[in-house]
Amino acid sequence: MADWISWTSDLTLNVPKIDEQHRELIRQFNDLGEAVWDGKGREAIGDILRFLADYTVKHFRDREPLMDTLSYPNSDAHMKVHAALIEEVSEFIRKVEVGSVESQLVISVVDRLGQWTRQHIRLEDKALGQYVLSKE
Structure with a gap:
């Protein structure tokens, strides 16, 4: 099966550590999509979601000290966006752990999180990447 979320050049920040972490996040989204597509059970899907x-x-957490060290002017807003995503993912994991979740719901969440991740990288993270590169 093709990747659910493809890595495209517009996602590259040219900050190697951040780019590699973004690639890993996308690999994990694709693993989750594959598990749903293959009909894996709640436990397998839950394991991937928790990871x-x-x-x-x-x-x-790796990025926040970087923003502080470089006095990134948008760090507070950026960290609030991170916190909101963590809460959304945590809530979904709780739903998976307490009951059966239909594949369609998981697919919609994977799609939503994938869209969020791509948009976040293209906007907020791209601005951060440019700021980091300007400080080097």
Whole structure:
């Protein structure tokens, strides 16, 4: 099956650590989509969701000190957006853990999170990447 979310050149920030983390996030989204497509059970889907959530938190935590160190002017707003996504993903994981979740719901969440991630990278993260590169 083709990737659910494709890596495209407009997602590249030219900040290697951030780009690699973004690529890993997209790989995980694709693993989740594949698990749903293959009809894997709630446990397998839950495992991928938890990994994706944990990795997202790690990714955000890695970036926040960078924003502080470089005195990134939009860091407060950027971190609020991160916190909102973490809460949304956490809520979805809770739903998966307490009951059966239909594949269509998982697909819609994967699509929503994929759209959010691509949009966030193209706008907020691109601005951050340009700021980082300007400070080097």
